[in-house]
Amino acid sequence: MKAAIFDLDGTLVDSAPDIAHAVNLMLADRGAPAQEVSFIETLVGEGARMLVVKLHRALGLPDADVDRDTRIYLDHYAARPVADSTLYADAATALPALRAAGIKLGVCTNKPQVLAEQVLDRLGLLPHLSAVVGADTTPHVKPDPRPLLHTLDLLGVASGETVYVGDTGIDLACARAAGVPCRIVDWGTGRAVPVEEPARLRRFADLLPAAVTAG
Numbered sequence: 001m002k003a004a005i006f007d008l009d010g011t012l013v014d015s016a017p018d019i020a021h022a023v024n025l026m027l028a029d030r031g032a033p034a035q036e037v038s039f040i041e042t043l044v045g046e047g048a049r050m051l052v053v054k055l056h057r058a059l060g061l062p063d064a065d066v067d068r069d070t071r072i073y074l075d076h077y078a079a080r081p082v083a084d085s086t087l088y089a090d091a092a093t094a095l096p097a098l099r100a101a102g103i104k105l106g107v108c109t110n111k112p113q114v115l116a117e118q119v120l121d122r123l124g125l126l127p128h129l130s131a132v133v134g135a136d137t138t139p140h141v142k143p144d145p146r147p148l149l150h151t152l153d154l155l156g157v158a159s160g161e162t163v164y165v166g167d168t169g170i171d172l173a174c175a176r177a178a179g180v181p182c183r184i185v186d187w188g189t190g191r192a193v194p195v196e197e198p199a200r201l202r203r204f205a206d207l208l209p210a211a212v213t214a215g
């Protein structure tokens with residue numbers, strides 16, 4: 001394996017508290033009731049616009065307001081992107097170890113690129129990454145395979161030489177369409193995704209070549 005590419009929200013970063021904070025500020029702006037973090041977390045993974053589409057459907061808010069409310073939500077989020085977000089599992093130690101083992105690292109997320117880079121920087125992961133591809137880096141978002149294929153290009157690796165690590169069926173579908181092996185994390189929303197045991201990832205260090213040889 002020459003490279004490992006990670007999804008961001010729900011995979012590397014538990015960003016649900018900050019996303020929920022921004023969503024609830026947007027809902028307050030329009031006089032709608034605040035929602036639980038655990039509910040908002042289930043709406044994440046298909047990009048900011050789809051989050052707002054799903055929220056509007058659940059709350060009976062008009063579709064016509066989706067674009068405006070997406071902008072308001074993203075403005076709130078960009079103003080306070082990393083107040084309560086934390087890294088999942090052993091991300092802080094395993095990513096430097098993977099890089100030290102000569103494995104190229106990238107992120108492919110449906111979060112806007114600049115916001116993704118800010119979050120990754122504040123949580124200390126950005127220096128370990130050779131590529132960050134976001135929702136607006138290419139004209140496409142996951143599950144379209146093209147953002148992931150673009151990440152492979154930036155890393156200079158082929159689909160069979162890498163692994164994509166994610167937390168949703170969107171990530172699985174994207175990886176399958178790109179011909180990239182996929183692992184689904186065993187935390188957060190990843191737990192609800194039905195995958196065979198070999199595709200399950202319990203800690204990032206299990207991606208290390210030594211962990212593979214040790215069985």
Ligand SMILES: O=C(O)COP(=O)(O)O
Nearest residue numbers: 008009045046047109110
């Ligand atoms: O849906 C989003 O905004 C981002 O989600 P992702 O990092 O899991 O792709």
Ligand SMILES: [Mg+2]
Nearest residue numbers: 007009010167
């Ligand atoms: Mg995710």
